[in-house]
Amino acid sequence: MTLLHGYWRSSAAYRLRIALNLKGIEFDQSSVNLKDGHQREEAHKALHPQGFVPVLNIDGEQLIQSPAILEYLEEIRPEPPLLPGSAAERSRLRAYAAVIGCDIHPVQNLRILQYLRKELGQDADGVTAWCQRWISDGLAALEKMAEADNRSGPYLWGDTPTMADVYLVPQLYNARRFGVDMGAFPRLAAADEAARAHPAFEDARPENQPDAPEDGH
Ligand SMILES: N[C@@H](CCC(=O)N[C@@H](CS)C(=O)NCC(=O)O)C(=O)O
Known part of the structure; x- marks a missing residue:
């Protein structure tokens, strides 16, 4: 099992x-x-x-x-394959994943936000500002990467979902949760929308999990 x-x-x-x-x-x-x-x-x-x-x-x-x-x-x-293509293409896909997994996600995690609140005395606005700042910085870099790669879509890397989408969709869920303005990231927003329409992504959505509370919080 x-x-x-x-x-x-x-x-x-x-x-x-x-x-x-x-x-x-x-x-x-x-x-x-x-x-x-x-x-x-x-x-x-x-x-x-x-x-x-x-x-x-x-x-x-x-x-x-x-x-x-x-x-x-x-x-x-x-x-x-979630890492299709040549070695260089696979490295590029891992780079999308790393921007999110190594550089964006770690600084907006629960334990970090609890530390900001409890040990450093930040209020809700301070914590939200922190999250928005680091998420936006990382997404701006990803948007530039997507622009440079100029792939056909509808997913971030082409016509099938890849590792880049596996990382992107949860990160954009968090971005929306913290009120990040997605207007500056049109390629990321379009890829996210396409991926979320795929049943594998739909089924994985936080709201569709058995432990999700009914009020969504
Ligand atoms: N690099 C780890 C990060 C894991 C991680 O930070 N998980 C979060 C939830 S997304 C967690 O368990 N947080 C608990 C906490 O911060 O106390 C991974 O990708 O598995």
């Missing part, structure tokens, strides 16, 4: 839900309530020493870190 330990609103878990759906790998989910701090409990830390989600149990393995897990899925289930 493949089991994803995640949370409806975790964008790293969202990436995995999309990839598992695209690869046609059936999975069950176990919810770790981040809002209530369950990720920091010893029982969860036995699964993930950092106290984060996601964790994926698959093929008798227990895997952590979404970039590493996505690479694993690509290796065990190469079709449909």
